[in-house]
Amino acid sequence: MNELTFEGRAVPFVPGQSIGAALTGAGVTSVRVTRLGGRPRGLFCGIGVCFDCLVTVNDGPPSRACVVEARPGDVVKGARDA
Amino acid sequence: MTRATDVLVIGAGVVGAACAYHAARAGLTATVVDRGPVAGGTTGAGEGDILVSDKEPGPELDLALLSTRSWHDLAGEVGGFEYEVKGGLVVAATAGGVAGLAGLTARQRAAGVEVTPVAAGDLTGYEPHLAGDLAGGAFYPQDAQVQPMLAAARLLRASGARVCTGVTVTGMLRGGDRVTGVRTDHGPIAAGAVVNAAGTWGGDVAALAGVRVPVLPRRGFVLVTEPLPPLGRHKVYAAEYVAGVGSDDEGLETSAVVEGTPAGTVLIGASRERVGFDRGFSLPVLRLLARQAIALFPRLGDVAAIRAYCGFRPYCPDHLPVVGPDPRAGGLLHACGHEGAGIGLAAGTGRVLAQVLTGAELEIDLFPFRPERFTEAS
Numbered sequence: 485m486n487e488l489t490f491e492g493r494a495v496p497f498v499p500g501q502s503i504g505a506a507l508t509g510a511g512v513t514s515v516r517v518t519r520l521g522g523r524p525r526g527l528f529c530g531i532g533v534c535f536d537c538l539v540t541v542n543d544g545p546p547s548r549a550c551v552v553e554a555r556p557g558d559v560v561k562g563a564r565d566a
Numbered sequence: 567m568t569r570a571t572d573v574l575v576i577g578a579g580v581v582g583a584a585c586a587y588h589a590a591r592a593g594l595t596a597t598v599v600d601r602g603p604v605a606g607g608t609t610g611a612g613e614g615d616i617l618v619s620d621k622e623p624g625p626e627l628d629l630a631l632l633s634t635r636s637w638h639d640l641a642g643e644v645g646g647f648e649y650e651v652k653g654g655l656v657v658a659a660t661a662g663g664v665a666g667l668a669g670l671t672a673r674q675r676a677a678g679v680e681v682t683p684v685a686a687g688d689l690t691g692y693e694p695h696l697a698g699d700l701a702g703g704a705f706y707p708q709d710a711q712v713q714p715m716l717a718a719a720r721l722l723r724a725s726g727a728r729v730c731t732g733v734t735v736t737g738m739l740r741g742g743d744r745v746t747g748v749r750t751d752h753g754p755i756a757a758g759a760v761v762n763a764a765g766t767w768g769g770d771v772a773a774l775a776g777v778r779v780p781v782l783p784r785r786g787f788v789l790v791t792e793p794l795p796p797l798g799r800h801k802v803y804a805a806e807y808v809a810g811v812g813s814d815d816e817g818l819e820t821s822a823v824v825e826g827t828p829a830g831t832v833l834i835g836a837s838r839e840r841v842g843f844d845r846g847f848s849l850p851v852l853r854l855l856a857r858q859a860i861a862l863f864p865r866l867g868d869v870a871a872i873r874a875y876c877g878f879r880p881y882c883p884d885h886l887p888v889v890g891p892d893p894r895a896g897g898l899l900h901a902c903g904h905e906g907a908g909i910g911l912a913a914g915t916g917r918v919l920a921q922v923l924t925g926a927e928l929e930i931d932l933f934p935f936r937p938e939r940f941t942e943a944s
Contacts, residue, residue, distance in 0.1 A: 519796070520828045533873070534872075535792045535872045538793060546792065546793075
C-alpha cells in the first residue's frame, strides 16, 4: 500500500508523486508554522524554490516536500522551529 | 494628472517613503512617484540594517544616531515592518583586529554610541554558535533591523501620500530658475517642492534639473539560507566590515555579515564592487561570502543556500549622502546617495528634510551633506 504518515495521519500517494503533491491531495495545505507569529506555511511555489514547505522525512534534516519523492512508510513531520 | 501637491517625492524607496511620511506629519500634502514599484531599487536589495556600529564619528554617525531614535518612534507610530533592536556584535579574528576595534569603539563612545567590549571568552555568551577561535569583539545594543520593503510600504501608506508607481519623471517644470514640479510620462505634476529620493539613480534626476550630483552604483550580493532554527541572536559581522564600508577600493571587497530574520532565513553579506549596473550573477563572490560566514558560524556549513540577490548602493565620492535644498535649483531638494546605509539613515533624513520644507529648526547640521559640494572650487 502506497501510504506515508504526516503528523501521524495516513496519507496515500501514487508512485512517483512528491510528498508535497501527496499532502496537497490529502488536503494538507500547511505543513509547518513560522516561529514568530505562528503563521502557516505549505506548498507555495511547488518547484523547489521558496523553501516554505519544509518537512522532515524519517527524522532527517529539513527537506522540501515538493521535491522529495514519497516512499511507502515515510514518516513525515512539519519542520520545527524553522 | 495635473494636480498641485506641496511636496513631490521622486522615488518610492525607503528614503522617499520617510520623506513623504515626515512631510505629511508636518502638515504638507505629498505625492510620491516612482518609475518602478515600491521598494523596487536598492531598498529591496539590502538587509534592512539600522546601524551605528559601522560608522566613524562624523556627520554620517550624527545622522545615524538621529535615525536610530527616529526608527524607534516610527516603529511605535506606524509599525508592521519587523523592527527589531537586536544589537550588533562585531568580532575580530586577530589581536590586531581587536586593537583596531578598541580604538574605533573609544571614538564612537565619545560621539554618543553605546558599545561594550566583549572578551574572546565571552563571545559565545552573546552568540552560542559562533566559532571558537575569535580574538574578541564589541557589542552595540543600539543596532537594529527592519524588513526594508515593508518599512517603505508601511510608511507610504501611513503618510497618506498619493503614490504613483510606474510613472517616470522625464523633466522638471520650471518657473524662472525655480523647479515647480515634474514632467512625467503620464503628464505634469505641479508641486511646491520636489525631493530627489531616487537613490542610485539620483544623479540622473538631478541632471533633469540641470545640476550635478555624482551618485554611483556599488554592487552588493546577499546570500539567503533556507529557514533555520534560530542560529544567531544579533547581527554579527567581522571587524573588517567597517574598513570595507569606508574603503575607496575599486575591486571586489567582501567581509562577513550574518543575521537572521523573523522568517527564519539567514542573510549573509556583504560584498562591494564597482561594476556599474551589472546584475550578472557571480558565483565567485557568493562562494567568498559563504566561506566567510561559515568561518564565523561553522554550523552554516551544513545548510542550504536558497537564493541570492544583488543591488546597487548609491555612493558619492566622499561617502556621505546628499541631503538638503539645492541652491543651484530653487524648489529642488535631495535625499539620496546613502550608500549601504540608506535604510538606517532614511528615518532621520526624512525628518530633517521635513524640517527644511517647513522652515523648522534643523536637528542636525546639513552642511556636510549639501548637494553643491562636489562642484565647489577646492
